[in-house]
Amino acid sequence: MKRARSFRTAMRLLAVALLTALSLSSATSATTRPSTTTTSSLMAESTREALPTESSATTGLPAPAVPPESRIVIFHINDVHGKIDNFAKVAAILDAERKTGAQVFFFSAGDNFTGDPVVDQYDPPGEPMLEMLARLNLDVTALGNHEFDYGLEAVRRLAARFPIISANIQAPPGTLPGLKPWIALKAKDGTKLVVFSLIQIEPGNGLPSTHPDKLGDLRFSEPLSKALELKKLRAEGQVLIGLTHIGHEQDLILAGAMPEIDVIIGGHSHTRVDPAKIVNGVLVTQAGSDNLFLGRIDLFLKNGRVVEKTGRLVDLSQVKDEDPAVKAMLAKYHTNPALARVLIEAPFELTGKNALGCLFTDAMRAAHNLDIAFQNNGGIRINRLPKSITLKDVYTLDPFGNETVEIAMTAAEIRGLVKASFEKRKEIDLQVSGMTYLVRADAAKQVKSVQLNNLDGSPLAEDKTFKVGLSSYVATTYDFAHKDPGRSTRTLTVDDLIQYLKSAVDLGIYRDARRAFSEIESEPYRN
Ligand SMILES: [Zn+2]
Numbered sequence: 001m002k003r004a005r006s007f008r009t010a011m012r013l014l015a016v017a018l019l020t021a022l023s024l025s026s027a028t029s030a031t032t033r034p035s036t037t038t039t040s041s042l043m044a045e046s047t048r049e050a051l052p053t054e055s056s057a058t059t060g061l062p063a064p065a066v067p068p069e070s071r072i073v074i075f076h077i078n079d080v081h082g083k084i085d086n087f088a089k090v091a092a093i094l095d096a097e098r099k100t101g102a103q104v105f106f107f108s109a110g111d112n113f114t115g116d117p118v119v120d121q122y123d124p125p126g127e128p129m130l131e132m133l134a135r136l137n138l139d140v141t142a143l144g145n146h147e148f149d150y151g152l153e154a155v156r157r158l159a160a161r162f163p164i165i166s167a168n169i170q171a172p173p174g175t176l177p178g179l180k181p182w183i184a185l186k187a188k189d190g191t192k193l194v195v196f197s198l199i200q201i202e203p204g205n206g207l208p209s210t211h212p213d214k215l216g217d218l219r220f221s222e223p224l225s226k227a228l229e230l231k232k233l234r235a236e237g238q239v240l241i242g243l244t245h246i247g248h249e250q251d252l253i254l255a256g257a258m259p260e261i262d263v264i265i266g267g268h269s270h271t272r273v274d275p276a277k278i279v280n281g282v283l284v285t286q287a288g289s290d291n292l293f294l295g296r297i298d299l300f301l302k303n304g305r306v307v308e309k310t311g312r313l314v315d316l317s318q319v320k321d322e323d324p325a326v327k328a329m330l331a332k333y334h335t336n337p338a339l340a341r342v343l344i345e346a347p348f349e350l351t352g353k354n355a356l357g358c359l360f361t362d363a364m365r366a367a368h369n370l371d372i373a374f375q376n377n378g379g380i381r382i383n384r385l386p387k388s389i390t391l392k393d394v395y396t397l398d399p400f401g402n403e404t405v406e407i408a409m410t411a412a413e414i415r416g417l418v419k420a421s422f423e424k425r426k427e428i429d430l431q432v433s434g435m436t437y438l439v440r441a442d443a444a445k446q447v448k449s450v451q452l453n454n455l456d457g458s459p460l461a462e463d464k465t466f467k468v469g470l471s472s473y474v475a476t477t478y479d480f481a482h483k484d485p486g487r488s489t490r491t492l493t494v495d496d497l498i499q500y501l502k503s504a505v506d507l508g509i510y511r512d513a514r515r516a517f518s519e520i521e522s523e524p525y526r527n
Contacts, residue, residue: 244268343390
């Protein structure tokens with residue numbers, strides 16, 4: 001028995017080595033080769049007859065027969081972040097493929113939760129997402145960092161409905177019942193898919209990027225070294241899949257280190273990989289984010305080995321078919337009464353980017369005890385807040401799910417940020433709290449000087465370092481020098497706003513509020 005098994009393992013390793021050597025050349029042709037549903041369904045039919053019988057599996061003879069040929073289709077999503085609307089299209093696609101008789105799987109690479117009020121503000125939070133994934137027959141999900149945002153109770157509700165996997169999370173008994181490092185899934189023809197998962201951890205604190213309070217007593221280890229301990233999984237099935245939530249760059253490193261893996265379906269970095277890459281013989285893919293794309297992988301196996309694999313993304317904006325029953329479910333979720341809840345009554349309607357920007361940045365500053373906070377005009381999506389401000393209004397104002405990032409900055413660095421933002425848009429772009437600024441520019445909108453003042457009009461101290469808050473969008477996409485790399489507060493800017501408005505703040509101060517000014521040469525005073 002033992003000998004037969006290790007012989008098998010040796011043969012598999014040899015096959016892996018051969019496949020690895022061959023994969024680079026086959027990949028190019030593989031990605032362009034169309035796979036039709038007709039072939040896939042025929043294949044499923046024909047291989048069904050080759051299923052190993054009960055007796056051959058229990059005789060103790062080496063290697064239960066695997067189908068001589070097999071075709072598998074894996075649909076995958078990642079970082080959906082509560083965006084459920086396109087699931088009516090996903091349902092239509094999945095159901096159509098299943099109806100052909102194809103062997104269809106549906107995976108999520110994590111971050112199912114957080115980012116849309118319809119799902120986040122539901123009671124209990126996340127429930128519409130769970131109901132949708134159940135309707136779509138999700139086979140397994142990775143745990144993303146944002147799976148923990150609603151607390152462990154919500155992760156337990158997720159685990160009660162779907163297999164959850166993560167190899168680098170150690171959960172004390174009872175914390176996350178159902179959590180496994182990996183699982184095996186069987187296709188109709190007996191082909192076994194072994195799926196493991198990894199969650200990203202932050203270099204600083206070694207924890208996934210969520211509020212540490214949400215993580216309870218969970219322990220996390222470094223994902224890549226954990227993955228290398230899983231090489232032995234190669235022998236557990238015919239297809240080895242990494243369903244990861246560590247970001248595309250890390251997926252590429254993982255592929256380079258572990259040619260034992262057939263497919264890496266990634267998440268976290270929101271990367272649109274289309275077509276899938278082949279790295280070190282490993283197919284690496286990721287389907288963007290926010291349910292805009294559905295990933296599809298086609299695997300073709302011969303004698304229990306993947307001999308051909310392709311991965312591409314379905315652009316859901318181009319899909320017309322929608323499942324009517326799922327559409328009806330979605331309509332029901334959108335009438336969520338929690339969104340109509342009034343957070344605060346304002347003395348007047350708040351109008352214009354300047355007033356709303358002052359409110360927005362004051363909320364960030366108050367929530368994190370900062371000296372100064374900035375938000376860009378593009379991140380303020382409406383020009384008017386009604387007198388009765390509801391939760392829905394706040395999410396319409398700030399729909400992007402950006403976090404507040406804290407960076408220690410000098411006055412010179414702040415000046416550089418303001419200058420870069422003005423030159424980017426050729427006009428005032430950053431709203432501010434905790435200070436005011438005046439940009440002087442020439443007629444071509446080249447910045448000549450940036451004056452920074454305290455709220456009382458005195459100049460900002462040049463020799464001091466300030467605790468500055470930026471939305472993660474500004475922090476990551478604006479080109480400005482700062483010595484301190486900064487750190488996420490792990491709080492969404494929208495949650496800063498909700499907290500601020502709930503605190504019964506005096507909104508009267510925002511009538512005609514303005515803190516960012518510019519003077520353009522050859523224009524008198526710019527308003
Ligand atoms: Zn993530």
